[in-house]
Amino acid sequence: MMRFPSKPRADMSREQGMFGMINPALSSNKNDQMGTMISKMASKNSKIKVVVEQTTQITVGNSFAAAWGDGFAVSASLSSQPPL
Numbered sequence: 001m002m003r004f005p006s007k008p009r010a011d012m013s014r015e016q017g018m019f020g021m022i023n024p025a026l027s028s029n030k031n032d033q034m035g036t037m038i039s040k041m042a043s044k045n046s047k048i049k050v051v052v053e054q055t056t057q058i059t060v061g062n063s064f065a066a067a068w069g070d071g072f073a074v075s076a077s078l079s080s081q082p083p084l
Contacts, residue, residue: 035070
């Protein structure tokens with residue numbers, strides 16, 4: 001079984017992530033974190049809520065996987081997107 005650290009290291013913010021992509025910047029501002037945004041979206045949209053609940057069930061017992069991405073900076077993620 002693959003073991004993950006109990007919490008991500010601060011220096012992991014731009015390293016290759018668990019899915020082979022480069023992790024976006026992390027945010028210490030709770031209002032700019034992906035986890036907060038997803039929670040707000042799930043409270044307003046039943047389809048998103050179902051996906052969040054399924055993800056929670058799938059990641060039970062692996063706190064690192066459950067929290068992966070929660071601290072990603074939404075503002076950095078949005079600003080790094082190519083123009084439409």
